[in-house]
Amino acid sequence: MGAEVVVEGLTKSFGSQAIWRDVTLTLPPGEVSVMLGPSGTGKSVFLKSMIGLLKPDRGRCVVNGVDIVTCSEAELYEVRKLFGVLFQDGALFGSMNLYDNVAFPLREHTRKSEAEIKRVVMDKLELTGLQGAERKLPGEISGGMRKRAGLARALVLDPEIILCDEPDSGLDPVRTAYLSQLLIDLNAQIDATILIVTHNINLARTVPDNLGMLFRKELVMFGPREVLLTSDEPVVEQFLNGRRLGPIGMSEEKDAAQIAQEEAHAAAGHSDGSSEEDLRGIVPQLEPTPGLPERQAVRRRKDRVMQVLHALPTAAQDGIIASLTHEDRLRYGLTAPSPRPAHDDTQEIPAWPGGRP
Ligand SMILES: Nc1ncnc2c1ncn2[C@@H]1O[C@H](COP(=O)(O)OP(=O)(O)OP(=O)(O)O)[C@@H](O)[C@H]1O
Numbered sequence: 559m560g561a562e563v564v565v566e567g568l569t570k571s572f573g574s575q576a577i578w579r580d581v582t583l584t585l586p587p588g589e590v591s592v593m594l595g596p597s598g599t600g601k602s603v604f605l606k607s608m609i610g611l612l613k614p615d616r617g618r619c620v621v622n623g624v625d626i627v628t629c630s631e632a633e634l635y636e637v638r639k640l641f642g643v644l645f646q647d648g649a650l651f652g653s654m655n656l657y658d659n660v661a662f663p664l665r666e667h668t669r670k671s672e673a674e675i676k677r678v679v680m681d682k683l684e685l686t687g688l689q690g691a692e693r694k695l696p697g698e699i700s701g702g703m704r705k706r707a708g709l710a711r712a713l714v715l716d717p718e719i720i721l722c723d724e725p726d727s728g729l730d731p732v733r734t735a736y737l738s739q740l741l742i743d744l745n746a747q748i749d750a751t752i753l754i755v756t757h758n759i760n761l762a763r764t765v766p767d768n769l770g771m772l773f774r775k776e777l778v779m780f781g782p783r784e785v786l787l788t789s790d791e792p793v794v795e796q797f798l799n800g801r802r803l804g805p806i807g808m809s810e811e812k813d814a815a816q817i818a819q820e821e822a823h824a825a826a827g828h829s830d831g832s833s834e835e836d837l838r839g840i841v842p843q844l845e846p847t848p849g850l851p852e853r854q855a856v857r858r859r860k861d862r863v864m865q866v867l868h869a870l871p872t873a874a875q876d877g878i879i880a881s882l883t884h885e886d887r888l889r890y891g892l893t894a895p896s897p898r899p900a901h902d903d904t905q906e907i908p909a910w911p912g913g914r915p
């Protein structure tokens with residue numbers, strides 16, 4: 559099972575520019591999570607902070623008992639081996655062909671023979687649909703292929719934790735659908751903890767167990783997918799529906815007057831140019847390709863979410879209960895009709911897992 563990652567009170571600035579503060583969340587072991595957020599909110603900075611490439615001002619990021627923020631270089635070197643990272647730009651070595659790029663971590667971190675390396679590399683290239691391209695240089699292939707090569711390289715060390723920074727950017731919709739399936743299949747096969755940063759609404763709605771969103775220098779929410787997919791928090795709703803109407807503007811946040819003006823405009827029946835269809839609501843989550851093992855995270859997640867069910871908003875509770883099978887209902891002692899526990903309105907919705915300290 560993949561490692562749990564516990565982030566507590568993480569805060570990052572560059573000089574006087576604050577990026578985000580007090581980010582607290584837990585990536586549950588072996589589950590798939592997605593982090594959303596408008597451009598420039600510091601998602602890439604967050605991923606880099608999680609693996610110690612950037613140093614946060616304060617807070618902790620703990621993996622297997624090691625705090626990546628404060629540990630020694632030697633400890634960091636060890637703990638980094640648990641991570642497979644796909645950087646936003648692919649971060650391939652321009653002078654190396656794809657084969658050597660993907661083989662690089664194996665040559666650097668293992669004592670495998672070239673024959674063993676070849677087996678692993680060809681396996682990952684095939685998994686990401688790059689067989690036949692292994693002799694090409696990064697400059698000779700498309701952006702989408704570079705992304706996939708970066709993913710292949712992130713996988714060669716059998717990581718316990720996989721971080722993917724916009725794996726879908728530069729991919730066409732069909733490739734993005736394949737990629738979504740690939741991520742779920744991968745999770746089923748190796749039970750790794752996965753965090754994906756993406757702007758792709760479809761991927762965000764169908765792939766992860768948990769969803770989070772960074773906005774206005776804070777983690778707005780992080781929790782089970784059902785919570786964000788049914789949320790009426792304006793920024794979450796706007797993002798998951800890809801609307802212009804809402805707090806997110808083109809270059810920066812809108813001010814209150816502008817939001818009010820746009821709302822009045824929309825209320826008067828004017829379209830904001832986005833799809834008319836309201837995408838809100840829970841859609842079925844992708845399942846592994848038939849023939850692959852079940853995702854072990856599914857059972858663990860159900861147990862975990864059922865324990866905090868009473869603290870979730872009503873719409874999320876309804877969605878979770880509706881997704882339970884007959885066996886689940888017996889397991890959790892739920893009997894028809896509608897056994898939803900009363901929602902405690904006095905309690906703030908916890909940004910489960912972790913919550914705020
Ligand atoms: N090494 C750095 N030094 C100084 N500022 C930086 C550095 N890296 C990032 N930033 C700044 O931090 C902010 C957040 O950048 P980041 O790349 O994390 O955004 P993002 O959410 O990943 O955006 P996008 O969705 O466009 O990829 C930006 O204002 C950026 O200029």
Ligand SMILES: [Mg+2]
Nearest residue numbers: 601602646723
């Ligand atoms: Mg980024």
